[in-house]
Amino acid sequence: DAMVIQNPRYQVTQFGKPVTLSCSQTLNHNVMYWYQQKSSQAPKLLFHYYDKDFNNEADTPDNFQSRRPNTSFCFLDIRSPGLGDAAMYLCATSRGSGALDTEAFFGQGTRLTVV
Amino acid sequence: AQKITQTQPGMFVQEKEAVTLDCTYDTSDPSYGLFWYKQPSSGEMIFLIYQGSYDQQNATEGRYSLNFQKARKSANLVISASQLGDSAMYFCAMSRMDSSYKLIFGSGTRLLVRP
Numbered sequence: 527d528a529m530v531i532q533n534p535r536y537q538v539t540q541f542g543k544p545v546t547l548s549c550s551q552t553l554n555h556n557v558m559y560w561y562q563q564k565s566s567q568a569p570k571l572l573f574h575y576y577d578k579d580f581n582n583e584a585d586t587p588d589n590f591q592s593r594r595p596n597t598s599f600c601f602l603d604i605r606s607p608g609l610g611d612a613a614m615y616l617c618a619t620s621r622g623s624g625a626l627d628t629e630a631f632f633g634q635g636t637r638l639t640v641v
Numbered sequence: 642a643q644k645i646t647q648t649q650p651g652m653f654v655q656e657k658e659a660v661t662l663d664c665t666y667d668t669s670d671p672s673y674g675l676f677w678y679k680q681p682s683s684g685e686m687i688f689l690i691y692q693g694s695y696d697q698q699n700a701t702e703g704r705y706s707l708n709f710q711k712a713r714k715s716a717n718l719v720i721s722a723s724q725l726g727d728s729a730m731y732f733c734a735m736s737r738m739d740s741s742y743k744l745i746f747g748s749g750t751r752l753l754v755r756p
Contacts, residue, residue, distance in 0.1 A: 557742045568732060568746040569686075581741055614684060622742040629676065630736075630744050632686035 529553050532617050532633035539607050539640055547602040547636045549617030556622035558600040559630065560592060563614045575600065576622055604638075612640045643668045645735050645747035652752050654723045661708070662718040662750045664733035670694075672738040675716040677707065680730040680749075689731075692716055694738075723754045 530551045539545040549558065556577050561569035573582045575594045589611070591603040604611055614637050618630040644667040654660035666675065677689040692700045692707045700707040708717040720727055733747040 559744060561746075566730075566749075566751075568748045571743070571745055574741075574743065576742055581743065616686065618686070618744070620736070620742055620744065629688055629691055630686075630734075631688070632678075635684050637684075 530617060530619055530631050530633040532615075532636050534636060535634060537636055537638050539604075539638065541609065541640055542606045545604050545607055545638070547604075547615050547617075547638070549600045549602075549633055550598050551600075551619045551631075552598070553619055553621075553631060554597060555619035555631070556597075557620045558594060559616075559618040559620075560600070560602050561616040561618065562611075563616055563635075565613075569616055572602070607638070607640045609640050612638055614638075643670070643673075643735055643737065643743070643745055645733055645745060647733055647747035647750050649750045650748070652750055654720075654727075654752065654754055656725060656754055656756050657722055659719060659721045660723055660752065662720070662731050662733075662752065664716045664718065664747060666714050666716060666733075666735050668714075668735065668737075670737055674736040674738060675707070675709070676734040676736065676744075677705070677716075677718045678732045678734060678746075679727075680732060682729070686732075690718065720752075725754050725756060728752060728754045 559574040560572045563569040572586045593601045614635045617633045620630045673694045675692045679687040690702045706719045736744040
């Protein structure tokens, strides 16, 4: 019954080696979000899509890129991971169709380790 | 610009007692949504309750209620009859209700329920 699925749950990557995290949804939601969450901190919004419209946060490093090839899938690419990029990465979706319809549904996250 | 502030990094509450978690926000948008999420140690984000900026009544969901004071820009979460399973991180979040549907989080409050 999982509605927002993130793969993999745990990812270990080497310093500087490109890595891609994936997120898929079965909710047909318009909006998909990527957050970075470090230990005991709040989720930090990296970017989000409304349909195909990409919204980047001003303080998101260029090292982080995203793709949304269709409604169901969204990818987070880290071009050259550094030790400081080790974190939990959360994907979320929301319907984005009306004022009362903005609850975000979260995946279980991908915990990224950089070695 | 939007901003969410949670001033209580940690809170203790005795089992079966009520507890209030504080949240203040800042926005110039007339339409917005306010949310509370629970994040247990497992890392998943669990939606608890929602309040729309135009809602006249405070939201309630079971043991959770949201004390919405629009003029003071506060949206405090009240948990009644605390249970041991309520021990977790609690995040207040705010969403714009324009075409961007941007969703940002406060810094969180760690709640520990004592037996």
